[in-house]
Every structure is written in structure tokens, then in C-alpha cells.
Amino acid sequence: MTSLVEDAVTAPSMHNAQPWRFVHRTGGRTVALYGDAERVLPVADPDNRALHLGCGAALFNLRVAAAHHGWTSDTHLLPDPGDPWHLADVRLRHTDGVDRDLADLHPAVRRRHTSRFPFSDERIPGPVLDGLRAAALLEGCRLITPGAWHTDAVMELVRDAEMLEAAGEAVRAEIAAWTRTGDSGEAAATEGIPADALGPRQYGVSAPARDFDTQRHLPDRDAAVFEEHPQLALLGTVEDSPADWLRAGQAMQRVLLQATLDGLATSLMSQPLEWPELRTSVRDPSAPTGFVHMVFRLGYGPAGAATPRRPVTEVLSLR
Template sequence: MTAEPLATAVVTSLVRDATAAPSMHNAQPWRFRYDAGRGTIRLYGDPERAMPSSDPQGRALHLGCGAALFNLRVAAAHAGRAPDAVLLPDADEPWLLAEVRLDRPVRRDDDLAALHPAIHRRHTSRFPFTDEDVPSGVLDGLRAAARLEGARLHIPGAWHVDEVLHLVHDAESRESLDPEAREELLRWTGTPGGASAGEGIPVHAFGPRQHDVTAPVRDFAAGRALAGRGSATFEKRPRLALLGTPHDGPLDWLRAGQALERVLLQATLDGLVTSLTSQALEWRELRWALRDPVSSMGHVQMVIRLGYGPEGPATPRRDVEDVLETA
């Protein structure tokens, strides 16, 4: 059965939900095109929001767009439409990342809509987490969420966490000495000369400066003092999860982005707070060392810090009119 074409207000709402997804430095590297005649929404990567120094292959761009695609799927299911998504549908259009058909009613057994309440509750928290353990049943649920999208979620042991933290600190040092990487960071943050309203990471979302750098939380102040920004002691033993895929191409990155957002939304519903760490992934010579050599994970796509603590503040989003075109 074919459903009626979507009203303009519904399409706007779907895209607004999609753009609540996380992306590297909140650059929001996506564009959408709605074709009422075909009942589809196309998702495009936006090369003007790429980061050639920190993300030369566009891996992080694809992850962010994949996360937005997953939110679109959840929002569509919540609106009663079955989101039939095809990844990389046209080899002649490399920036066309996905096409989602929305001309059928959602199936009764579709569980995506249950995640919808978390879309606008999920925010990155760059604040200290408590020492409370995350129950094994909750972790199992997050692992299952990743598998549903074709990815794996690995919970590293103590020695592996120490190695991940070492690699993150190594990446921080490398970034501080790389003028191009620092320039990209400043472009998308709330420091002087940074991003404009509606994009990037504002100062209020930086979180406090760490007394002792024990948690993998990126310092977007880039070592500069900011008025009104305090400091805090973070958890000594951060709880980390590694999201990965067997292979490492654009298709895998889009799948990983969807898996990432499913994990984050499920974690939000479970009462967890999260932050993402990509610094060590931005250096080819460090990224390979992140994975556990005895695990079956081929390529780490994201490091997730999770636990219990204060929710992070919302970061800005561009107006839907700026990212949505209607055919």
C-alpha cells in the first residue's frame, strides 16, 4: 500500500530531527532534498563543511551523515512511515550518500519509533561522570544496538583503556603542534574567530577544564583561558566503548554512523550520558593501535565515553531551511 505524500510540515519535522545528530565539531556536513513525486528524501554530504586536515578521507563526515540518516529513519517511523534507505545509490554522485523512500506505512513490528524521545534529549556531556558502574545488561543492550546496524561495540578492559587514553593524549600533542589542525579546530569552536551562530561548538558546551587529564574529553579551548570557565576533577577510570566495522570504506562509515546514533539514543533512554572522542582516529599512525588485537573488530570508527552524570547542554543547529531543498 502506498501512503499519501508527506505534508511540508512533516518533511520539515523529519529533517529537523535528522539534524539533531552529532557531527565532528558540530559542522553539520549534510544537505537534504525532498522529492514529493517519488516520496523520497535524499541525503547529501556537504563538502564545504569538510575538514581536509583532520578528516582528509571524509570518514568523520560520513559518520555524521550516517547519524543524521539514522535520526531520519527514527523520525519517519515515529511519523508512521517505513524508512526504506539505500546507501550510496548512485556511483556517479559521490556526495549523494543515501536515498530514503517514505511512501509506505511503517510496519507494526518496527522498533525504531521507540527511540524517538531520545533524539532531542541526547547531548554530548563534557562534564565529569560518576564512578557508578554501568550494569552489564545495559552494556549488552548497547552492543545489540550496534549489531543491528552492522557494526560492533567493544567494551575494552583496563589495560586497553589505558592504551586508548595514551593514544588520545598523543593525538592532543600532535594537534597542538599542527597549525592546520588547530586552524580547523578554531573555525568550528566558540573561541575568537570561531564558528557563527547555528553551527560549531559554543563555549558553554566546552565543559570544565580538567584538573588532571584522566578522561578523553577534548579541550576545545585549545589551551587558552576563557572567562567564566571553571575546572573540575574528572573520573579516574573512564568507561569507554569502541565502535567499529569489519571494513573501512564510505559504505562502512555510513553504517557506523547509523550504529553510533542508535547506540547513543539507546544509551540516552537507559539514563546514560555520553561524549565522543575522535582525536586518535584523526591520525592514521595512531588509529590502527586503538583496536584490541584479540577482538574481531577490524577498524575503530569512534571512541565513546559513557556513564552517569550531568547531561550536556544543547549545541546549535542550522535552520531546516538552510539544509532542505524541495523538488
């Protein structure tokens, strides 16, 4: 169980808040996943949608790790209507029919990192994008690769979100609380975004990668020119319920792991999705996806630095 959870918690989460808890009852083969109410982001994520996405990604990693170790996992989302923090139960079974597609993703679990570096202008081949779309469909979600006009519109919304963020004292304070620069008085070094994962500053106009250092201006960061035409993908669902958020989190992680195996660098762009007045404008009105949950930036470039994770002893309870 410790090994499974060690893989599970490599999942991404907003500001690397790691908002998950796992409970395993000794003698059984079920692990319960809970959202951690003490690790919410009340300004940027007041509805806990991003929390569900991160926990869904951890849930998918758990399924991948289980398959790698020869287990089949039966997942039940939101098993307790009276406890909204009880997000999923996963029952493990030994069978001869392990999901090889899940198991084959395991090498990417520890290799996947968010890259906040510039990507090259090399275009991603169509078959690779088709594979990422198929990965999302396997988790009940849709992945849309926007055309030129839609990409430009999304990037404009990213810039709008940056302006709202710059003008919002509360959101800036929340981001600063989850950014680790080594200053005294900061929270634990096992959480948040460390300085070596920030990537370079954008030289010139706004970058497609979020800059977590807009307030402190760390002196040792380089500046770089980012790609002029980023390659984006939008992950969405028809409905917008907590169960949809958990499915989207699993699809998000499946896409990220498949992209990592395909040799792609990836980063997540949630800025316009954090503002209700912008989120509805992100989607393509002609597409069947009703609600966008994540914007991916994909391409060929440097791999991102690993971000810290809390030890399993802090996130796994044995009862």
C-alpha cells in the same frame, strides 16, 4: 518532510560542522541525503570518514523520525556510483508494520547531547552494555567494551593525539575555526561548538573529554577532576569503505539514543582516530572488529548542553 529533517539534524558531527544536505522531490516519497562539500574538515578528516559518520547519524535520526510518524523507510546507501557526495536515498512508505524499535528511540532524539563533564565512578550494569552492543549489531557493526589494559592503552593514545594536536598549527586552526566564543568575526552561531558546551577544564592530568579551548583560555570556565577510569566502548566494522562509514554512523547514533534512554551520559572521543599513525593501535588485536570508527565515553553524570543547529531552510531543498 520539514519535521523529519528537523529531527535528522540533531545528530552529532565532528566539530558540529553539520556536513549534510537533504533533497526532497515534490510529489514523491523519497528524500536524498548528500554530504556537503563546503563543510569538510580537510586537516582532521582528509578522507571524509567523519563526514560519513555524521551523515550516517543524521540518516538514522531520519529513520527514527519516520517510524515515529508512522512511516517505513527503505534505505539505499551510495545510490549513484558517479556521485560520491550522494550518500543515501530513503523511500518512505505507509504500512501497518512500522518498526517499533526505531519509533521507541524517538524521545531520545532531542534529549541526546554530548556531555564534556566529569562522570561518576558508578559502573554501568552488564545488561545495559549488552543492550548497547545489540543496538550496534542491528546496524551491522560491533561495539566492544575494552578491559582495563585496553582502556589504559586507548587513553594513552588519546594523550598522544593531544600532543600531536598541540604541535600541529593547522589542526589547531581548524578546531579554533569551529569553536564559538562570542568574539567578533566568528562564523555563524548556528554551527560549531559554543562556549557553554565546552564543559570544565581538567584539573591535573589530561581529561577523557576533548578540550576545545586550549588556545583561548576562556576566563569563566571552571576546573574539575574527571573520572580516573573512564568507561569506554569502541565501535567498529570489518571493512573500511564509505558504505561501512555510513553504517557505522547509523550504529553510532543508535547506540547514543539507546544510551540516552538508559539514563547514560555520553561523549565521543575521536582524537586518536584522526591520526592514521594512531588509529590502527586503538583496536584490540584479538577482537573481530578490523577498523574502529568511534570511541564512546559512557557513564552517569550531567547531561551536556545543546549545541546549535542550522535551520532546516539551509539544509533541505524541495525540487
